[in-house]
Amino acid sequence: MTNNKIELHIERLVYGGKGLGRYNNMVVFAPDVITGEDAIVEIKAQKKDYAEAELIKIIKPSPHRIAPPCPIYHKCGGCQWMHIDYPFQLQSKKEILSETFKRTLKMDDIAIQPLIPSSSPLNYRQRVQFKVKNENGNYQIGYYKRETHQLVDVDECLLLRPLLNKALKKIKELLNSAEISQLKNLKELHMHCSSDERAMVFILYADEINKDELNNLFKRIKEAVSEASGIIFIDKYKKRVAANNPFIEEELQGVSFRISADSFSQIDWEQNKSLVKLALNYIGDERYKNGLDLFCGIGNFTLFISKNADNVIGIDSGKIAIDDAEYNSKKNLIPNISFMYNDVKYRMASLLAKGKKFDLVLIDPPRNGVGKDSVNLIVRFQPSKIIYISCNPVTLSRDIAHFKAKGYELKRLQAVDMFPQTYHIEIVAELAK
Secondary structure (H helix, E strand, O other), X not given: OEOOEXXXXXXXXXXXXXXXXXXXXXXXXXXXXXXXXXXXXXXXXXXXXXXXXXXXXXXXXXXXXXXXXXXXXXXXXXXXXXOEOHHHHHHHHHHHHHHHHXXXXXXXXXXXXXXXXXXXXXXXXXXXXXXXXXXXXXXXXXXEEOOOOOEEEOOOOOOEOHHHHHHHHHHHHHHHOOOOOOOOOOOEEEEEEOOOOOOEEEXXXXXXXXXXXXXXXXXXXXXXXXXXXXXXXXXXXXXXXXXXXXXXXXXXXXXXXXXXXXXXXXXXXXXXXXXXXXXXXXXXXXXXXXXXXXXXXXXXXXXXXXXXXEEEEEEEOOHHHHHHHHHHHHHXXXXXXXXXXXXXXXXXXXXXXXXXXXXXXXXXXXXXXXXXXXXXXXXXXXXOEEEEEEOOHHHHHHHHHHHHHOOXXXXXXXXXXOOOOOOOOEEEEEEEO
16 A cells, blocks of 8 residues: 555445445445456545545456546536446446345345336436525535535536426526526525426525515526426425425326425336336235335325225325325325325324234335334234335345344345436335235
């Protein structure tokens, strides 16, 4: 080691996007590398069991290395794998899944299928969250640099749908020309467009605004971005004010969905169709008496579970999402669903206290999974089948280990590439008693 610079052979890519190598029996993680490469890296932080490094130079490049098409790729923290060709991105995610599950579940016979690829590895994102910085009247809008709170100004993001890039440019022009003066201390700009790019909604996080100011602000934005359909303003006290129609509409298998700007939905509706189709395939044609959809959101899965169960309950902690879900079930004339708004763990406990049982449970939690306590609650419902959708293989494998300890077997596992150019993975798992 010279001045903390070492030569490192990259054994594999890991969840989080970095490459793993070893130096004198010490694990070293480095960004911007590919499996099989030899590189010069500089150690930046040394922990008890591993070290973090920065890439200095590639000595032996991978045949899967490509020139990133984005000019700010190495500055921006929006994606991590744009230097890797798309087929190898898919292969690497499959290998990460396999390694994670074998290590956590101590199983060597887990069949990991190839990921369902995206038809659009670029320009696929329909939702985006930008940070905003104002220095002496000059607005910067962009992402944080990797592992920092340093803002990288973005003029165009190659992961976004064209309409979102168009809107980004227009909003930046309006801010920097002082044509929209209603915003005080704008901190974040969120945008969400429909899959057909005919409508889009905005969420603005700033200090304060009244309804008349917001209506005038939306009118000016609508003049600049004709596809704008609505706007939501959230102030520093979390107060929500909306103007016009702050939601978009989508369709999936003949079912229509209203999605409010601040309700959760997948970032790519086309790949969401693949995700729902996969989950329904795992559920199969079997008839269930009672279905439970935990972290149901807008009813993305709930509305389809209703076809397999006599009665279905969806639970979510997001009030706006539950309002959307109730609207969607009524609009699609689905009578056998009811929705509950509250903390999911609290609602599960209250259902158990009433003696409720569910033979089908679907779970689509946030990145941190459900954890051991919630697993213990879920198994008390005595489901014969559990469908678990996850965006984090680490917490998914941890929770499946808890389910296995309660007598559930992992039947099938399949991933959908919802996030090309990044390390993120969307996974569907089937467990059965």
